[in-house]
Amino acid sequence: MKTRREKIKDLLEKTAQPLTAQELCNILEIQSCSTVYEDIEHIAQSVKAEEKELLVRQASCGKCNYVFSSRKAAKKPSKCPKCRSEWILSPAYIIRAAR
Numbered sequence: 354m355k356t357r358r359e360k361i362k363d364l365l366e367k368t369a370q371p372l373t374a375q376e377l378c379n380i381l382e383i384q385s386c387s388t389v390y391e392d393i394e395h396i397a398q399s400v401k402a403e404e405k406e407l408l409v410r411q412a413s414c415g416k417c418n419y420v421f422s423s424r425k426a427a428k429k430p431s432k433c434p435k436c437r438s439e440w441i442l443s444p445a446y447i448i449r450a451a452r
């Protein structure tokens with residue numbers, strides 16, 4: 354049986370478009386979605402050994418299109434620093450071969 358991390362990794366390798374943590378959580382029926390962020394950070398490190406990389410479509414503000422640029426942040430920010438909107442589009446992830 355595959356571990357949760359292996360399943361997430363599989364999904365991110367096969368998907369045609371980036372998936373958010375929420376989508377991964379729903380697809381895999383994971384109880385606590387917050388663990389998905391930890392898994393993603395772990396996967397980002399482990400795929401490097403396979404000459405792949407985890408690409409992140411950064412979270413952005415739904416109102417002013419501000420893009421959250423922090424490279425590390427797997428977690429979804431709660432508020433836009435520019436316009437204070439709380440309409441935040443979640444970051445999404447996909448695994449592709451590294452160039």
Ligand SMILES: [Zn+2]
Binds near residue numbers: 416418433437
């Ligand atoms: Zn904004």
